[in-house]
Every structure is written in C-alpha cells, then in structure tokens.
Amino acid sequence: MKSNRRSFLQCVFFTPVAAFGSSPLIPGALQTSQEQEIFESPLIIKYDSHCFIIQGHDALVYGSTFHYPRCPKSLWRDRLEKLQRAGFNTIESYVFWNFHEREEGKCDLSEFEEFTKLVKEMGFWMIARPGPYVCAGWHRGGIPDWVAAKRFPLRSNHPENIKWSQHWYELVLPVIQRHQITMGGPIILVQVENEYDFSPPMAPAAKLEYIRALYRFCYTSGITVPIITCWTKEARANSDPAMARIMDTCNFYPRWEVVKQVVPQLIRLRLAEATAPLGVTELQGGWFSKIGEKLSVDQDGVNGAQLNLVTKTVLEQGVTYFNYYMGSGGTNFDWAGKTMTTTYDFAAPLREPGGLWEKYYAARGICTSLKLFGNVLLRSSMVELAPTSSNPSVSVTERASGKAGVVFVREEAGAPQRFRMSFQDPFSPTLRTITAPREGELELAPHEMKMLPVALQVTGTRIRYTTAEVLAHGPIGNWEFLVIYDEPGRLAEISLASATEPKVEGDYAYNYWDEGFESVVLGIRIEKTENILFINNHLLVVVAPRERALRSWTAEFTAKFIPGVEKPEPMSVPFLTDAYQFVASGITKKGLWAEMDFQPGEHQLLALLPPTPLKCFVDGLPVAVDYERPRRKTRVNVSTPALPVEPMALQNIQFRTEKFDPQSGEWLAGPLRALEDLGEAPFGYVKYRAEFEHRGERAMFLTAFTDDVKKVFINGKLAAEASNIRREVEFPLAAYARAGANLIEIAYERFGSYNIGKELGDLSGIESVRLGADAQTATAIEKWQVQRLPAMMRGREIDPQISQMTQKDWQPEELGSVAASKEIVPAFTWCRAEFTLPTIGGGWTVPWKLIFEAERDALIYLNGKFIGRYATVGPQKEFYVPEPYLAGGVKPINVLTILLAYAAEPHVIRTLRVWPYEEFSARRTRIEFEW
Known part of the structure; x- marks a missing residue:
C-alpha cells in the first residue's frame, strides 16, 4: 500500500479543488483501489463500518477528555488514575497552540509530550486534537494573539492562514508522529480542525481547500493513524480522495433532549460515512459556566442520570467510539475564553479538585458494562423483529451479534413508568420471543435508561436475560459469582442457563423452571443491602442496590495462599461497599489486602471470600469478622472519623492602593494600538492614561477594537455613559471636563477573546479617543501611556521581589472594621492575607x-x-486551591494576594475563608484478611 503513496499524493494534493467542489456526497463512493490506500498501517490500526481494529482486535473506544493545561502537572497522575479506576480506555486532549507558542518563534511542547508519555505509561490509548482551532472555552479557540495580530481571516483558505496553520503543524505533528500507536506510542487518532460546520461563512470550495491543506500537512508529516474531525461536512465528501481519509464524527450536548437531537444526526452520519464506525468525539460530560450565569453543577441536564441516558442512547444507535467532553474538569488558569469563569469544572464525572460524585459512579457503571459485554455491541445490528413495550412511554430496542445481544430500555416522558417488555432471544435457534417479567411489572425513573445483556456467557453460566444491570462476574476459588443491581424496592428478573432444574438457596419472589430452554427464571426484590442467592452449590448471585453497587469494586488475586482452593489460579474478589474509591490491592504470604478511601461515617464492607479467614485487620488493628459460610459472605465494619480540620476565616490583612501612576510599573508611550501588537501579556486590567485640552468640544467619541468591559474616568470621575462593553461610545463632556488641561484614565478589562464565531479574530484594546462636535470631525488624542499589567506583576505571576520592595507601602487592616465605600474610583487595591493549613495525617x-x-x-x-x-455578578465564589501551589516546608505560610478593581480600600471584601471540600475529602483504609 505504501508503494502507492506517491501516486496518492499527486492525486490528492495536485488536483484542482474545482475538480472536487461539485462532486455529490455519495455514501460509500470509494472504489476498491482507494479503500486499500485508506490506512497506512492496517495491521496496527484501521477501521471498518463497525469499529476500530487495533492491533488485530476489534476495539470499543470509550474515552475521557482531560485538558493537561487546565490541571497542574503534578496532579496529572492523580486525575488519570481516577479515570483509569472508572474504567476508561482512552484519554483525549486538545493541543493548544497559544499555550505552547505564546510568542512567535518560541514554542515549547514539552508539557504535551510529558502528558502523552504519562498516558502511555498508564495504559490508555490517546486521541490528539491539535486544531489549529480548538474552541474548548479557550482564549481565541487556541489561536495565538500574535497570529491574530497579522490580520487575516482565521480558519479560512486565505494563504496566510494556510501558511501559519502549516507553521503550527510543523511544530506539533512531529511530536504526535513519534507517539503514534504505529510507533509504539498511545495515540490512535488525530483530529484536524474542530466543528468546521460552525466556522464563519465561506464558499464550500474554500472550506474544502483548507481541510485538504490540513490533511496534507498530516499526511506529509508521517501521521499514519486515522485522521478524524467533527461536525465537518467537507469530510463526508468521500468522492474526494483526501476527504475519504478523514472520518467525520458528531458532537452532542442535548441535555434532556437526547432522542430528538442525537438519533437523527447519527442516522445522517451513518448514511454519509458508510465505511467508517459511528463516532461521537464530544459526548456531553457536562457544560461550562459563564460570568453572570449558573455554575455547571447548578445547571439542569448535566447530572449522572443524563450522562447515563445520552451514553446508552448513542450505544443503542450503534456508536462504537465516544468520548466524554469533559471527562475531567479543570481550571482556567488565565486562558479562559471571553465570559468564561475561572472554574472549568464542567460538572464532569471527575470534578475540578479531583473529586468524585454521583456522575463519576454513573460513568464507571457504563464503563464496567462495556468491559463485560461491549464486544457484543461492536459488530451488532438492530434486530429485525423489534421488541415491544406495554407502555408507550418506555422505548425498548435490541442489538444482536451472533448468539448474544443487548436490550436497551429508555423512559421517554420524564415521569416514573411501569411496563412489561418482549424481545428476541438471539441464542435460541428459533429466535424465540421473551416476555418479562413473569410476574408484576418493571419500573423506570424519569429519564432512566438501562443496557441489559441477553444470552451473555459469564463465568459459570450464561445469562439468558436480566432486567437488572450487570456489575461483575468472575471465579472465586472453586465457585463463581455474578453481581447485578437495580434501585431498592424494585422487582428484578434474571434468567440463567441450567441443564437441569437448579437448586436455588436464598430469598427470592418467584422461581420458574423452563425445561424447554434449560433455564431458570428468578424474581428478586431489590433491598437496601445485598441479597445473595446460591445456585447449584457453585454460583453466587449478588443482588445489590444501585448506589452501593456503583461504589463497589472487584480486585484480582492469586488464590495459591488460600487453603482448600483446588485451582491456584487468579480469582476475583468483589468488595461490596460504599467506598469513595478503590485504590490498590495485593497479597502477602498469609492472605490478601485492599486499600480503599472512605468518607466520614460508618461503612459496611461485604467481601466474597472462599474459606473463612482466620484474621482480619483494619489499618493494622484486629477486628471481628462476620462470616457466613454457605454464601461466602465476609462482613467487616469500617468506621471513618469526622474530618479533622476546620475552616479558616481570614480577617487580618495588609493592603496597598495602586493608581494610574506612570512612575509605578512599566508603561508604554505612544499612539493607541491593539494590545496584540504590544506583545504577550496576561489577562487582567490594562490601564490607559492621557492628558488632553478641552476647548469646548461637545462630546468624546471612544472606539474599542472589541466589546470588552471598560471603565472611563475623566479627572477621577467615572463617566458612566462610556463605561460599558460597546465598541463605539459617544458621551457629552460637559459633566466631566473642565476648560484647559484634563486627564482621562481608562481601565480596560482584558479577560479573553471569543472562542467561536466571526469575532474569533477580534483584536483588543482602545482603538481611538476623539473630541469634537460629531464623529466625522472629532480630533484624536494622540499621546497615550499604557500599562499592560499591574506594577507587581511579572508575566503571569506576582513578582515576590517587587512585593517585598513595596513592603513599607502595605497597611494593616481588619476586614469589616469600617463600612465599605460604594464609589467606583480609578484605583486598584492589593490585599494580602496569610494562612497555614493544618498538617493532616492518618491517610486523609x-x-x-x-x-x-x-x-x-x-x-x-x-x-x-x-x-x-x-x-x-457571579456565579463563582469558590475557587479551587491547587495542592502544588501551596507552600512547602515546616509550618508553611501561604500568601493570598487579591487585586480589587475600582476600590481604594479593602473593606469591599465581605467573605475571605479557606475551606475544605468536605464532599471530596476521604480517608484511606487498609483491610487485610489472613488464612
């Protein structure tokens, strides 16, 4: 195939765009010779209409977006470990051009490469998305300011845009190239552009030219893994040889309108990309928060139930590649897009401070299911005889592959439902119809969806069907176990294969023996704690409540140290509990151990162990064990004390006021220019000052490059009419200016550019200020002084030397001791407060x-x-304190520094506290069993 590379290059890169511009979008229009050229390394990675085939094996790709610049480097491993424990097999990230090349010609990709190596080390696959445009709620969608300052249409086929896109790709693609899976690395896919359907309007031929150029840069840079994109209809033009090599995907953020928004688009994608697997590069993992709106976690339609619903719906429709955006929340450390909050928590499964919550466990439940029977979905199709539901508000569908299948059950009216259902048995030679339940009705909560295996082979038996979801199965010594779960109070029904009528021990609602199909049907009521059935003296069926099940874990051990075990082979031990997370496990000469994190409170752990353990230790101390031999239940109580820390209120501070003083800090002099023309600078408040003569002019005309917030002061008085986000402002001077010399001071709030839309290339800053009777004849103020960052700043951080040098200027004060002034003034007040965090031991x-x-x-x-x-205006008042930013050493002193805008004193501060995230605090506990 590689021998055809030259001819392919000539075909793709030297054929006029017009030759493809009017070609119809014909699904599956590739010829056999073209199909043979699609994949550079088909023995390592390729795809067909069903799924990716990676190193010779069909692969279901389920990933989590994790933005490495939004998390301090030393915390990467912690976050990735938690995503690993949730069960994800892939990590996806953008590669942010403006983060790595902040100044033209000074590119540092070391952080991206370090992150990629860590992803590989931890056993994930990886998807790299180098843009150049990435959106991502990120400043200018990832495009550097110095590129925007060149003033050409971004994301276009303009020669300058193609030139500078190539410049970026020539920097980033060699790093990606050497870490591809075809080179022994983790990267399995590379994305070009991003949601190009929503780019500024352009002619179709122009858009096609740009996408083809990006593909050309990838191809000539040695990218040998599949190229993808998302929401880019040009990539669906498969009669174009280059577009045929780009797999388009969908992105979905439907909140509760899942079926309405998702299903029709996947049908269209299936028709357009007939030779590629259905993929969702961004499946809703939450949503961002904006200044003045709601925090992510307070928004509707971004919780665990919605994640469960949208994920199982795309799987129902045949998707075999999806990626949660975001899977892990983060922080906008000075790189937020316009109007974005600092927090990029996103209400993701893994929260901004690394915290786990109900959505994390919902994601873990899905990943667990995919590990158990995702192989059934890979090459499945909808069954021809559609399943039925007794309730029109409950949808029942089924996918089957060979002799196994998966039934999908979805509540569609946003209300509790009861129903019965019928579906096909793919294992039956006659494809018999199964109706469940035998007695009573099944239940679903509003928006609930289930993914239920049919005819699934598990350790020790075959599940004919189940109306409860499956968590785990495996060998445990000379026995086997199966864990299923549902909501307490419900009836669950499970049918298991058995050549003869089985002996069933335990509590159940009903038991039917189906001799013709050699199966037993059991009705079981879900309780608040685990119920265990013992079948034919070898199979333990654990029926668990959903919330506990999703916080339970299974660990692998070697059974050689356990007396009475005939097969000294690896065995699985389920730990049924409400642990915050399962951390590690292992064996000793006498037994096994497991480490779990628990939150404050009383916890009951149930472990299935083959023989009675002689001893049990919790954190090294012997404890009593409740062991029930027939069902191998070992119960241990774990008591986690209250959180041993208290919140801290900071009242005593120091403050100093910074005005528009040209003698303080670095000021630039000259005419007004766009801030992007002045070089790289952090976000924040930019100061402008100028003197002007007022000779009776009626008005002042102010023009900004974009719609950023600004405060305008004339002779120290706020000009309210001019203090807004409008690009062009006219206001009368009579109320502010005096005859003769005057001073204008402008505070310009530079907090990120738009990350999407036609304003993507907007420059920032004050463009002109003029005096006159009307805009046409007004005279400009020419001489200006501009301070791009406060006097105490050096780059993106506060300079500790300057802070020390100005020590004499800091005044002590107690917050709340006097009433705060309400006046908006041309000044900024710096406040400092010190605190020391308590030393917390004991595994917390x-x-x-x-x-x-x-x-x-x-x-x-x-x-x-x-x-x-x-x-x-809100919404954020809680700010994550990253652990690596805290001071080290003995009794470390941490310094909080706060810059208050438009204030000359500190009493505008109402609350200043350092507080633990109680909901994400947990204590590590080690549990050991000995024989």
Whole structure:
C-alpha cells in the first residue's frame, strides 16, 4: 500500500479543488483501489463500518477528555488514575497552540509530550486534537494573539492562514508522529480542525481547500493513524480522495433532549460515512459556566442520570467510539475564553479538585458494562423483529451479534413508568420471543435508561436475560459469582442457563423452571443491602442496590495462599461497599489486602471470600469478622472519623492602593494600538492614561477594537455613559471636563477573546479617543501611556521581589472594621492575607478551596500564582486551591494576594475563608484478611 503513496499524493494534493467542489456526497463512493490506500498501517490500526481494529482486535473506544493545561502537572497522575479506576480506555486532549507558542518563534511542547508519555505509561490509548482551532472555552479557540495580530481571516483558505496553520503543524505533528500507536506510542487518532460546520461563512470550495491543506500537512508529516474531525461536512465528501481519509464524527450536548437531537444526526452520519464506525468525539460530560450565569453543577441536564441516558442512547444507535467532553474538569488558569469563569469544572464525572460524585459512579457503571459485554455491541445490528413495550412511554430496542445481544430500555416522558417488555432471544435457534417479567411489572425513573445483556456467557453460566444491570462476574476459588443491581424496592428478573432444574438457596419472589430452554427464571426484590442467592452449590448471585453497587469494586488475586482452593489460579474478589474509591490491592504470604478511601461515617464492607479467614485487620488493628459460610459472605465494619480540620476565616490583612501612576510599573508611550501588537501579556486590567485640552468640544467619541468591559474616568470621575462593553461610545463632556488641561484614565478589562464565531479574530484594546462636535470631525488624542499589567506583576505571576520592595507601602487592616465605600474610583487595591493549613495525617486526602465575596470584581493569587477571577455578578465564589501551589516546608505560610478593581480600600471584601471540600475529602483504609 505504501508503494502507492506517491501516486496518492499527486492525486490528492495536485488536483484542482474545482475538480472536487461539485462532486455529490455519495455514501460509500470509494472504489476498491482507494479503500486499500485508506490506512497506512492496517495491521496496527484501521477501521471498518463497525469499529476500530487495533492491533488485530476489534476495539470499543470509550474515552475521557482531560485538558493537561487546565490541571497542574503534578496532579496529572492523580486525575488519570481516577479515570483509569472508572474504567476508561482512552484519554483525549486538545493541543493548544497559544499555550505552547505564546510568542512567535518560541514554542515549547514539552508539557504535551510529558502528558502523552504519562498516558502511555498508564495504559490508555490517546486521541490528539491539535486544531489549529480548538474552541474548548479557550482564549481565541487556541489561536495565538500574535497570529491574530497579522490580520487575516482565521480558519479560512486565505494563504496566510494556510501558511501559519502549516507553521503550527510543523511544530506539533512531529511530536504526535513519534507517539503514534504505529510507533509504539498511545495515540490512535488525530483530529484536524474542530466543528468546521460552525466556522464563519465561506464558499464550500474554500472550506474544502483548507481541510485538504490540513490533511496534507498530516499526511506529509508521517501521521499514519486515522485522521478524524467533527461536525465537518467537507469530510463526508468521500468522492474526494483526501476527504475519504478523514472520518467525520458528531458532537452532542442535548441535555434532556437526547432522542430528538442525537438519533437523527447519527442516522445522517451513518448514511454519509458508510465505511467508517459511528463516532461521537464530544459526548456531553457536562457544560461550562459563564460570568453572570449558573455554575455547571447548578445547571439542569448535566447530572449522572443524563450522562447515563445520552451514553446508552448513542450505544443503542450503534456508536462504537465516544468520548466524554469533559471527562475531567479543570481550571482556567488565565486562558479562559471571553465570559468564561475561572472554574472549568464542567460538572464532569471527575470534578475540578479531583473529586468524585454521583456522575463519576454513573460513568464507571457504563464503563464496567462495556468491559463485560461491549464486544457484543461492536459488530451488532438492530434486530429485525423489534421488541415491544406495554407502555408507550418506555422505548425498548435490541442489538444482536451472533448468539448474544443487548436490550436497551429508555423512559421517554420524564415521569416514573411501569411496563412489561418482549424481545428476541438471539441464542435460541428459533429466535424465540421473551416476555418479562413473569410476574408484576418493571419500573423506570424519569429519564432512566438501562443496557441489559441477553444470552451473555459469564463465568459459570450464561445469562439468558436480566432486567437488572450487570456489575461483575468472575471465579472465586472453586465457585463463581455474578453481581447485578437495580434501585431498592424494585422487582428484578434474571434468567440463567441450567441443564437441569437448579437448586436455588436464598430469598427470592418467584422461581420458574423452563425445561424447554434449560433455564431458570428468578424474581428478586431489590433491598437496601445485598441479597445473595446460591445456585447449584457453585454460583453466587449478588443482588445489590444501585448506589452501593456503583461504589463497589472487584480486585484480582492469586488464590495459591488460600487453603482448600483446588485451582491456584487468579480469582476475583468483589468488595461490596460504599467506598469513595478503590485504590490498590495485593497479597502477602498469609492472605490478601485492599486499600480503599472512605468518607466520614460508618461503612459496611461485604467481601466474597472462599474459606473463612482466620484474621482480619483494619489499618493494622484486629477486628471481628462476620462470616457466613454457605454464601461466602465476609462482613467487616469500617468506621471513618469526622474530618479533622476546620475552616479558616481570614480577617487580618495588609493592603496597598495602586493608581494610574506612570512612575509605578512599566508603561508604554505612544499612539493607541491593539494590545496584540504590544506583545504577550496576561489577562487582567490594562490601564490607559492621557492628558488632553478641552476647548469646548461637545462630546468624546471612544472606539474599542472589541466589546470588552471598560471603565472611563475623566479627572477621577467615572463617566458612566462610556463605561460599558460597546465598541463605539459617544458621551457629552460637559459633566466631566473642565476648560484647559484634563486627564482621562481608562481601565480596560482584558479577560479573553471569543472562542467561536466571526469575532474569533477580534483584536483588543482602545482603538481611538476623539473630541469634537460629531464623529466625522472629532480630533484624536494622540499621546497615550499604557500599562499592560499591574506594577507587581511579572508575566503571569506576582513578582515576590517587587512585593517585598513595596513592603513599607502595605497597611494593616481588619476586614469589616469600617463600612465599605460604594464609589467606583480609578484605583486598584492589593490585599494580602496569610494562612497555614493544618498538617493532616492518618491517610486523609483533603482538597481546599477559597471562598471569596466582595462588592468589587477581583483577581486572586495564591503564592503568586493566579487561581481565580471573581465577578460580583457571579456565579463563582469558590475557587479551587491547587495542592502544588501551596507552600512547602515546616509550618508553611501561604500568601493570598487579591487585586480589587475600582476600590481604594479593602473593606469591599465581605467573605475571605479557606475551606475544605468536605464532599471530596476521604480517608484511606487498609483491610487485610489472613488464612
């Protein structure tokens, strides 16, 4: 195939665009010779209409987006370990051009490469998305300011845009190339562009030219894994040889309108990309939060139930590649797109401070199911005889592959439902119809969806069908176990294969023996704790409540140290509990151990162990064990004490006021220019000052490059009419200016550019300020002084040397001791507060946050590093305190530095507290069993 590379290059890269521009979008229009050229390394990775085939094996790709710049480097491993424990097999990330090449010609991709190596080390596959445009709620969608300053249409076929896109690809693609799976690395897919259907309007031929150019750069740079994109209809033009090599995918953020938004688009994608697997590059893992709106976690339609619904719906439709955006939340450390909050928590399964919540466990339940029977879905198709439901508000569908299948059950009216269902048995030679349940009715909660295996071979038996979902199965010594789960109070029905009528021990609602199909049907009531049935003296069926099941874990051990076990082979031990997370496990000469994190409170652990353990230790101390031999149940109580820390209120501070003083800090002099023309600078408040003569002119005309917030002061007085986000402002001077010399001061709020839309290339700053009777004849103020960052800043951090040098200027104060002024003034007040976190031992993990409220907007720094932008309009008042930013050493002193906008004193601060994330705090516990 590689011998055809030259001819393919000539075909793709030297054929005029017009030759393809009017070609019809014919699904599956590739000829056999073209199909043979689609994959560079088909023995390592390729795909067909069903799925990816990776190293010779069909692969279901289920991933989590994790943005490495949104998390301090030393926390990457912690976050990836948690995603690994959830069960994901893939990590996806953008590669942010403006993060790596902040100044033209100075590119540093070391962080991306370090992250990629860690992903490989931890056993994930990886998807790299180098843009150049990435959106992502990120400043200018990842395109550097110095590129925008060149003033050409971004995301277009303009020669300059293609030139600079090539410049970026020539930097980033060699790093991606050497870490492809075809080179022994983790990267299995590379995405070009991003949601190009939503780019600024262009002629179809122009858009096609740009996408073909990006593909050309990949191809000539040695990218040998499949190229993908998302929401880019040009990539669906498979009569074009280059587009035939780009797999298009969908992105979905439907909240509760899952079926309405998802199903029709997947049908269209299936028709357009007939030779590729159905893929969703961004499946809703949450949503961002914006200044003045709701925090992600407070929004509707982004919880665990919605994640469950949208994921199982795309799987029902045949998707074999999906990726949660976001799978792991993060922080906008100075790189937020316009109007974005500092927190990029996203209400993701893994929260901003690394915390686990109900959505994480929902994602884990899905990943667990896919590990158990995802292989059934890979080459499945909808059954011809459609399943039925007794309730029109409950949808029942089925996919089958060979002699196994999966039934999908979805509630569609947003209300509790009861129903019975019928579906096909793919294992039956006659494809018999199964109706369930035998007695009573099944239940679904609003928006609930289930994914239920049919005719699935598990350890020790075959599940004919089940109305409860499956968590785990495996060997345990000389026995086998199966764990199923549902909501307490419900009836669940499970049918298991058995050559003869089985002996069933335990509590159940009903038991039917179906001799003709050699199966037993059991009705079981779900309780608040586990119920265990013992079948034919070898199979333990554990029926668990859903919430506990999704926080239960299975670990693999070698059984050689256990007396009475005939097969010294690997065995699985389920630990049924409500653990925060399962961390590690292993064996000793006498037994086994497991480490789990528990949150404060009383916990009951149930482990299935073959013989009675002689001893049990919790954190090294012997404890009593309740062992029930017939069902191998070992119960241990774990008591986790209350969180051993208290919140801290910070009242005593120091403050100093920074005005528009040209003698303080670095000022640039000259005419007004776009801020992007002045070089790289952090986000924040830009100061402008100029003197002007007022000779009776009626008005002032102010023009900004874009619609950023600005505050305008004339002779120290706020000009309210000009202090807004409008690009062009006209206001009368009579109320502000005096005859003769005057001073204008402007605070320009530079907090990110748009990350999408026609404003993507907008420059920032004040473009002109003019005086006159009308806009046409007004005269410009020519001489300006501009300070791009406050005097104490050096780059993106507070300079500790300057802070020390100005020590004499800091005044002590107690917050709340006097009433705050309400006046908006041309000044900024720096506040400093010190705190020391308590030393917490005993295996505790406690993340911290700052709670801050004030009557002015503010920027917050911890030990010199930016951690938050506060806005009085909300919604964010809690700011994650990253552990690596905390001071080290004995009794370390941490310094909070806060920049208050438009204030000359600190009493505008209402709340300043350092607080633990109680909901994400947990204590590690080691449990050991000996024989």
